[in-house]
Amino acid sequence: MTRHKCSSSRTVGGLEPGLETFAGFFERWLQEQERDLQDLIRVAKSDSESTQSVAELVNRVMGHYSNYYRVKSESSKHNACEMLTPAWRSHLEDAFLWIGGWRPSMAFHLLYSKSGLQLEAGLTELLAGLSTGDLGDLSARQLARVDELHRHTVREEKELTEKMAAHQETVADSSMVQLSHVVTELMHGGDSGNGTESVDQRVNSALVSKEEGLEQILGKADDLRLKTLKKVVDILSPIQAVHFLIAAAELHLRVHEWGRKKDAQAKESTKPTKIC
Known part of the structure; x- marks a missing residue:
């Protein structure tokens, strides 16, 4: 496969030039995630959904992550x-990126944060011996498995x-x-002949090897992100997974959204003031 220098004009998903860009795919992915979120919220608030239908929804959402x-x-x-410096993300998101995406260990901080909030909200029921069914009701075995996975993920991340x-x-x-x-x-010598062409080829060759290394590392990072997400969901019950995926x-x-809003505000503030 032919490698290319870094530029913003490449295509996505093996499609021909002009048909698709990852930025376009990312915008559709956001819309798909918003639809998934509404379905997850609906199920989380329903008392009539069967365990099978809840599990099917979780599998569908995870399938969307896999496709992404x-x-x-x-x-x-x-x-x-381009994938490591994504123009389709806000500067706020850029500041928290780890190798082109979210840090895998963030999945555990998200789980712990949501679990703590739901534990506090359902404390009365839990003290009465009732099950809330959400992330505030994680069992000791689940917590042990999460802790083990967390430690393993941090090692791979490092x-x-x-x-x-x-x-x-x-x-x-x-x-x-x-x-x-x-x-x-x-x-400085003003050489624009064959010498320059030969050096350009050497430069291109050197940059291709650098980008190949970046691609391999990015691929491993994304694999770890998806693997971590799947393993966390596997530890949870279907309805707990719904609450985690909502979060x-x-x-x-x-x-x-907040990052885009901040970028728009910053851009607006730098516009020159019109003098009448």
């Missing part, structure tokens, strides 16, 4: 740099962080330093 990462993986093959740091340092390896010097010399969707959608 499948398309993202295909997109990364065309342009890993390994990828170190791998990314090591790869980032290669931008200053001897070959890159030498190439940057050669290009500077050609620029995940709400957090993602609302932070995206």
